[in-house]
Amino acid sequence: MPSSPFPPPEPPSPNGPSGLTREARVTAALIDLADTLVDDFDPAEFFYRVAEYCMELLDIGDAGVMLALPDRPLHLVASSSERVRLVELFELDASEGPCCTAFKEATPVDHVINGRTPPHWPRFTARAHRAGYTSVHATPIRLRKVTIGVLNLFRRTPGTLLEADRHLARALADATAISLLQQTTLDQHRTVRAQLETALVTRTIIEQAKGFLTARHETDPDTAFHRMRAHARHHHLRLADLARDIVDGTISLPPPPGTGHASAT
Template sequence: MRVAAALIDLADTLVADFDPADFLYRVAEHCMDLLDIGDAGVMLALPGAGPLRLVSATSERVRLVELFELDAREGPCFTAYHDAVPIDHTVLAVSSRWPNFSARARSAGYLSVHASPIRLRKETIGVLNLFRRVPGPLPETDRQLARAVADATAISLLQQATLDDHRLLSTQLQGALKTRSIIEQAKGYLTSHHAIDPDTAFQRLRSHARHHQMRIADLALQVIDGTVSLPFQPGTDGDPHEETSR
């Protein structure tokens, strides 16, 4: 039932107020809910061979590892996108493949990574990155489910693009990148003003936005300009489990 609900949620994109940034955060969160992983991230590239960009991540720890991977231009996620094939990588203390990435991932507590391309037929638009705190490849059942989530993500984004040719996808991805920047600014503001860590700041933003049926980007802007002050006691802003999970 959880798998079916997740796939239905990812298919629900043909709406006037579709928000690609919120959609991509939901993709990462569904991976956390359905798969045996510690963190997830989504990277996308703009049409026309644009650079691969990080657009959503489930924690500050994995966000920094993935940004390092993109800067270093080495790692399973980077390679899975460019080769358009899924990759399992066990993070060893000394790795002959992607040594810089492996050292950074291991220092962050990750012992294996699974990267699944986000593609529809011959078109690859990104990669779904799954980080684990145990060694070894992702179990086969989870590999298949990760493939299904990646495919659903590709279909949903490219389905949106057909509404106004391929230019719409480019506009949406640019918007997602801009939104991520705004959210990072809001996280920084909250961490400095409320003495909380970035992960807690993001989870409080997400919880508040959901509870009040707001776009997370709109809430982040209001936090930055001081027009809204979030409650920071777990359970005061919606689902208590959601406030304290992960």
């Protein structure tokens, strides 16, 4: 049997899940993110894939994606967990933190959370510290010379992001921007603004559906969301369309195994 052309898998990271070889994972991620020239492009699903690839490829514990319409404030459009979602919503509400600064100044920002040195953003730092994070790296998403969002990378173990991971985070941010641009060219009537508006609107619908499933099945928000995404992928549905149907009552998802609820029709 021929030997594998790839080096052995990397050891697990204490900050996030491990995968196969780094080279293979990076290549697959960039190819997948570039594959947006399709008629049924789903912005909501795309941004969640960006967050997932950050988790898979970088030595981090959580990731989030923020976007902004022209001359409008940042909005959270994707996050890897409920814990980081709440921290990032707090950051946006407080209008302070590394992600907000990275967006305003169009430059990467590192922020260490150690509970000893006076924090640069006291309210955000206290909230992130309570959530168990030790540092944040924020990388702006730039479309040509315009900053349209930020990749937010949270670590749970001491130390800042390694230099190799900084470069890869920059590549993922660039791939995100380029993918949005090339998908826009598929239809001259569609614009980046329209894409961002769609992402922001569908984010609200997805959160409503997630809350509905959380309450109905008595589960946690992360489980509810992952089940919704799995159902959408299995049945080849757009995530936003499934979320609308759940909120409208058109589609009912069965409860998670072992919850004791009867299966939905």
